[in-house]
Amino acid sequence: xxxxxxxxxxxxxxxxxxxxxxxxxxxxxxxxxxxxxxxxxxxxxxxxxxxxxxxxxxxxxxxxxxxxxxxxxxxxxxxxxxxxxxxxxxxxxxxxxxxxxxxxxxxxxxxxxxxxxxxxxxxxxxxxxxxxxxxxxxxxxxxxxxxxxxxxxxxxxxxxxxxxxxxxxxxxxxxxxxxxxxxxxxxxxxxxxxxxxxxxxxxxxxxxxxxxxxxxxxxxxxxxxxxxxxxxxxxxxxxxxxxxxxxxxxxxxxxxxxxxxxxxxxxxxxxxx
Amino acid sequence: xxxxxxxxxxxxxxxxxxxxxxxxxxxxxxxxxxxxxxxxxxxxxxxxxxxxxxxxxxxxxxxxxxxxxxxxxxxxxxxxxxxxxxxxxxxxxxxxxxxxxxxxxxxxxxxxxxxxxxxxxxxxxxxxxxxxxxxxxxxxxxxxxxxxxxxxxxxxxxxxxxxxxxxxxxxxxxxxxxxxxxxxxxxxxxxxxxxxxxxxxxxxxxxxxxxxxxxxxxxxxxxxxxxxxxxxxxxxxxxxxxxxxxxxxxxxxxxxxxxxxxxxxxxxxxxxxxxxxxxxxxxxxxxxxxxxxxxxxxxxxxxxxxxxxxxxxxxxxxxxxxxxxxxxxxxxxxxxxxxxxxxxxxxxxxxxxxxx
Amino acid sequence: xxxxxxxxxxxxxxxxxxxxxxxxxxxxxxxxxxxxxxxxxxxxxxxxxxxxxxxxxxxxxxxxxxxxxxxxxxxxxxxxxxxxxxxxxxxxxxxxxxxxxxxxxxxxxxxxxxxxxxxxxxxxxxxxxxxxxxxxxxxxxxxxxxxxxxxxxxxxxxxxxxxxxxxxxxxxxxxxxxxxxxxxxxxxxxxxxxxxxxxxxxxxxxxxxxxxxxxxxxxxxxxxxxxxxxxxxxxxxxxxxxxxxxxxxxxxxxxxxxxxxxxxxxxxxxxxxxxxxxxxxxxxxxxxxxxxxxxxxxxxxxxxxxxxxxxxxxxxxxxxxxxxxxxxxxxxxxxxxxxxxxxxxxxxxxxxxxxx
Numbered sequence: 001x002x003x004x005x006x007x008x009x010x011x012x013x014x015x016x017x018x019x020x021x022x023x024x025x026x027x028x029x030x031x032x033x034x035x036x037x038x039x040x041x042x043x044x045x046x047x048x049x050x051x052x053x054x055x056x057x058x059x060x061x062x063x064x065x066x067x068x069x070x071x072x073x074x075x076x077x078x079x080x081x082x083x084x085x086x087x088x089x090x091x092x093x094x095x096x097x098x099x100x101x102x103x104x105x106x107x108x109x110x111x112x113x114x115x116x117x118x119x120x121x122x123x124x125x126x127x128x129x130x131x132x133x134x135x136x137x138x139x140x141x142x143x144x145x146x147x148x149x150x151x152x153x154x155x156x157x158x159x160x161x162x163x164x165x166x167x168x169x170x171x172x173x174x175x176x177x178x179x180x181x182x183x184x185x186x187x188x189x190x191x192x193x194x195x196x197x198x199x200x201x202x203x204x205x206x207x208x209x210x211x212x213x214x215x216x217x218x219x220x221x222x223x224x225x226x227x228x229x230x231x232x233x234x235x236x237x238x239x240x241x242x243x244x245x246x247x248x249x250x251x252x253x254x255x256x257x258x259x260x261x262x263x264x265x266x267x268x269x270x271x272x273x
Numbered sequence: 274x275x276x277x278x279x280x281x282x283x284x285x286x287x288x289x290x291x292x293x294x295x296x297x298x299x300x301x302x303x304x305x306x307x308x309x310x311x312x313x314x315x316x317x318x319x320x321x322x323x324x325x326x327x328x329x330x331x332x333x334x335x336x337x338x339x340x341x342x343x344x345x346x347x348x349x350x351x352x353x354x355x356x357x358x359x360x361x362x363x364x365x366x367x368x369x370x371x372x373x374x375x376x377x378x379x380x381x382x383x384x385x386x387x388x389x390x391x392x393x394x395x396x397x398x399x400x401x402x403x404x405x406x407x408x409x410x411x412x413x414x415x416x417x418x419x420x421x422x423x424x425x426x427x428x429x430x431x432x433x434x435x436x437x438x439x440x441x442x443x444x445x446x447x448x449x450x451x452x453x454x455x456x457x458x459x460x461x462x463x464x465x466x467x468x469x470x471x472x473x474x475x476x477x478x479x480x481x482x483x484x485x486x487x488x489x490x491x492x493x494x495x496x497x498x499x500x501x502x503x504x505x506x507x508x509x510x511x512x513x514x515x516x517x518x519x520x521x522x523x524x525x526x527x528x529x530x531x532x533x534x535x536x537x538x539x540x541x542x543x544x545x546x547x548x549x550x551x552x553x554x555x556x557x558x559x560x561x562x563x564x565x566x567x568x569x570x571x572x573x574x575x576x577x578x579x580x581x582x583x584x585x586x587x588x589x590x591x592x593x594x595x596x597x598x599x600x601x602x603x604x605x606x607x608x609x610x611x612x613x614x615x616x617x618x619x620x621x622x623x624x625x626x627x628x629x
Numbered sequence: 630x631x632x633x634x635x636x637x638x639x640x641x642x643x644x645x646x647x648x649x650x651x652x653x654x655x656x657x658x659x660x661x662x663x664x665x666x667x668x669x670x671x672x673x674x675x676x677x678x679x680x681x682x683x684x685x686x687x688x689x690x691x692x693x694x695x696x697x698x699x700x701x702x703x704x705x706x707x708x709x710x711x712x713x714x715x716x717x718x719x720x721x722x723x724x725x726x727x728x729x730x731x732x733x734x735x736x737x738x739x740x741x742x743x744x745x746x747x748x749x750x751x752x753x754x755x756x757x758x759x760x761x762x763x764x765x766x767x768x769x770x771x772x773x774x775x776x777x778x779x780x781x782x783x784x785x786x787x788x789x790x791x792x793x794x795x796x797x798x799x800x801x802x803x804x805x806x807x808x809x810x811x812x813x814x815x816x817x818x819x820x821x822x823x824x825x826x827x828x829x830x831x832x833x834x835x836x837x838x839x840x841x842x843x844x845x846x847x848x849x850x851x852x853x854x855x856x857x858x859x860x861x862x863x864x865x866x867x868x869x870x871x872x873x874x875x876x877x878x879x880x881x882x883x884x885x886x887x888x889x890x891x892x893x894x895x896x897x898x899x900x901x902x903x904x905x906x907x908x909x910x911x912x913x914x915x916x917x918x919x920x921x922x923x924x925x926x927x928x929x930x931x932x933x934x935x936x937x938x939x940x941x942x943x944x945x946x947x948x949x950x951x952x953x954x955x956x957x958x959x960x961x962x963x964x965x966x967x968x969x970x971x972x973x974x975x976x977x978x979x980x981x982x983x984x985x
Contacts, residue, residue, distance in 0.1 A: 068302065072306065082609075086608060086609075087605065093323075094320065094322075097322070104337065137315075155713060160680065163680075163701075163702035164703070164777075165703070166703040166733070171732070175720075176717065179718070180719075220475075221475070224475075225475060241473055285695075287692060287700055290697075291696070291697065291699035294699050294704065295699050
């Protein structure tokens, strides 16, 4: 056992690393720049992925695939589930090959030969876009699945009645489908916020310990356990985690309020043991 | 009496309406399929590319020419296939489809057939691939044969999915069908724990596993992933049990069965689809596990497929794209097969009133 | 208010026997016709084809003599009321009624006035601000009706509209729907499996079975002159007594009983039909013992065990009452009897039977 564990450093010393004392600010503290950066990066990453992919694009996929015949629709849904079902290392590898900054990368082959723009280095110049899209492709499928079955569970007769009443596809989407998706959408939003907040697997596998995408979860992971770069700063990592846990508990409680609790805890009806 | 004055209906031009409807319907379906195909291309092409590289790359380079040649045949082929499927019926369809299939295959073979080879898959039979690539007497001894990682991954996936299925089936049934003190609280707690991602606790877990003496063994990750994914699986199973009508169980009991017999003979067969679904899903999850298997080992004490591929891609033969792609394909195939075969089951899972 | 014509209309799903198998029908303007048949006879499929939800496999649907097969549902201007009412749960009652007018591009105040008029007609003017979930079944029914009527439909379709209501409400709504339909003179098709609903409400009944129209006519025609055993047994409550008989040169032998035959037929195997309400207690006639007693309020339905099986008959409660085991004789007027061919199940015209 080459590694030794030192957990005694978990004191408020670790939290002081996030804040620095400033005389004239309100609480007497302000965030250190590095920590502020991690906080901003996390917020940007979570909000962008959530808004663009997990909810909006998931909704678009659910709406378009259910508007087509069952066979065609489930074909496209199967394609979009592929990233979720692939091992994470394979998926990350695909991405790093696709965005390879040389001319061999798939993206650059397309960019150079079709659009005529020079080799793009996503990792260097658009790191946020890269992690948002790569995580979004996976996140969109969860929204897609949940919303697809929510759409399916709308009574068929409502669609028939709306059609007979003169509603076209857009009116049906707006007046019949979307009102029925309000609850599943808020569920997805919170559930996915939690997941995105602490997710670092794909970021780490695609970006490595790059500073440009060092979100809070990444920071905690790379400072502690990450293979190759993990520095074993367990106390520092744990301090970051504590902050994530506080946000997490708050969101989880919100989710619990939103859940269909009444149905979930319906009492059993047989009393024989 | 209320008077409903009849609006003088202008004579409806039904013919115009029918024509309009036909046109719009075609446009709509065409637009939707175009849109979905376009947004799906960024997913399909990288996977296809990986496959192409694994079968065609030589001397470590990337064969992009083969990719574009193959795509230039396959894309028109798929379009023709869809057209035939929509416009012909019966034996003529079968004939036309077979014919286009043969033609496309012939062209494809002539175009890229010479480039296809299996050399990149030699890692499957060569136990010491590192020496093979870097020459003898390198640090190859540390790096295992791929089958060792394969067996380990299989072990992790099988044992963890077995634990998950077993516990979540019994727990799901009990939570669905029995009332006990504190049941609502238990369910609420389970929900909060499930919403709470496990990765957040990775540091305390590491320390815990270290103290338990399970660090650097496969049992560490197995225990951790089983424990942390259990709330989700319990909820899924509870959803399946909730879907079994009470009447079935009640009539079994009034027919003289005990609760346990009713469970075994009547209720359990009803949730078979659910057990298959969570079993497959748990297996795929265990098979792909990366974070915990890397975090809970300190050196190279064990290898599983994810770490194997990670090091193949990062360290050992990072420039040999052909072989890295081949390892990826080899790693991907079990997940892919399970997913394709059980897609119907997997999309039936419900969670806390939400299907997912 | 349109004239509706169906020409050889068919609907078949893949690899199943056709749900609707060649229907020809002509509906006059302002008529209330009822499609009556057991579940799975194709009546709802016909309805959904008329609404434009399902596309016919072959055949034609004409509105005022123009083919509308390819016209979209939203352009057909058809009002439809489902068994489940299908009210939009997220809209108030008023918005539900206003929904169809949204697509007619009416000025807002005109639309609202029309909605209020129709609400008054179906007597829900006090409920306009409520949500569908706050209404009783009967009220939801009225809202659904208002929503279907507010757009002044070419055709009103009612799909089992009363099945979800309890008995008294059903009686109430039956006459209510009939009153509104007559007042607005809208061509209406009522789909039902309940023969009382069909006979009390409709001007004409279309009796369907296995995707085909068996008989089409006024309620009285179907009651008095059913074309086949199927119609005879479907119309009338309590259902008709049917027993097998053998034609023996002008004598019908049914079990150990012999009946005389009016009219002639060369068919050997017959089925005799006799409605319970046409049977009386008599001095002379078939002898039997009372086997079952079902009080229906004003009348009592007796089951009489005779030598040809159980025969059901109705007796007014004001007459003498009988107990199980009592020996009685029954008789009937030959004009009220029906005789069917046992092989084709068709009614034999002007053939009757009587007690010898």
